[in-house]
Amino acid sequence: MRTTDDRSAKLAATRRDFIKTASALTGTAVLCPLGWCYTARAAGQPETIVIRGHHLFDMLDALGTGKSSHKTLGPVALKVRANPKAPIKVVVGMDDICGPCEWWDRAKGICTKSLKTYPQDNENSTASDKNAIHVLGLKPGDVMKADELYRLIKARVTKKVFAEEVCVACRLVNKCKETYEPKIEAVVNALAEPRS
Numbered sequence: 001m002r003t004t005d006d007r008s009a010k011l012a013a014t015r016r017d018f019i020k021t022a023s024a025l026t027g028t029a030v031l032c033p034l035g036w037c038y039t040a041r042a043a044g045q046p047e048t049i050v051i052r053g054h055h056l057f058d059m060l061d062a063l064g065t066g067k068s069s070h071k072t073l074g075p076v077a078l079k080v081r082a083n084p085k086a087p088i089k090v091v092v093g094m095d096d097i098c099g100p101c102e103w104w105d106r107a108k109g110i111c112t113k114s115l116k117t118y119p120q121d122n123e124n125s126t127a128s129d130k131n132a133i134h135v136l137g138l139k140p141g142d143v144m145k146a147d148e149l150y151r152l153i154k155a156r157v158t159k160k161v162f163a164e165e166v167c168v169a170c171r172l173v174n175k176c177k178e179t180y181e182p183k184i185e186a187v188v189n190a191l192a193e194p195r196s
């Protein structure tokens with residue numbers, strides 16, 4: 001018959017195997033206090049920033065100019081601008097910008113900002129997330145350095161692709177497409193500048 005000690009030893013061994021495997025895969029230490037796990041960055045490794053597909057484009061202005069009054073997008077964009085080699089994980093849905101936003105409904109996983117006036121906005125934003133990741137030849141969860149990611153965007157997403165393949169469902173696309181090309185140019189240049 002198995003004792004509690006046997007089961008505890010087996011559980012500990014399973015956790016050790018998980019830690020070893022996950023650490024080897026991610027290059028990070030995985031800590032499991034109290035039975036739940038999270039990853040801790042190794043010293044010197046930049047933090048991975050999680051960005052949903054359509055926010056890669058919403059951040060253009062802030063990345064290019066270094067200015068933004070948006071409460072949650074601004075700080076994320078300025079962090080990326082200050083760290084052009086920061087790894088960005090591209091996702092569909094909640095990211096580091098929506099997560100802390102007052103309009104994000106965590107239980108439903110939707111933005112509530114314009115829900116009554118524009119009930120299609122969430123569906124359209126999710127479509128734009130997927131479209132953005134797809135045109136870049138990436139998959140949700142893929143990680144790239146910020147400067148390389150924006151060079152890839154500049155290479156693959158022309159004004160036409162932006163309007164007809166990425167933000168095609170967005171009600172603001174006709175306005176945004178007019179400033180897209182100078183903005184992506186400014187972002188690539190800003191992320192190429194050496195930072196102290």
Ligand code: SF4
Nearest residue numbers: 097098101103104111
């Ligand atoms: S929750 Fe809505 S308003 Fe807030 S950052 Fe996300 S998309 Fe924008």
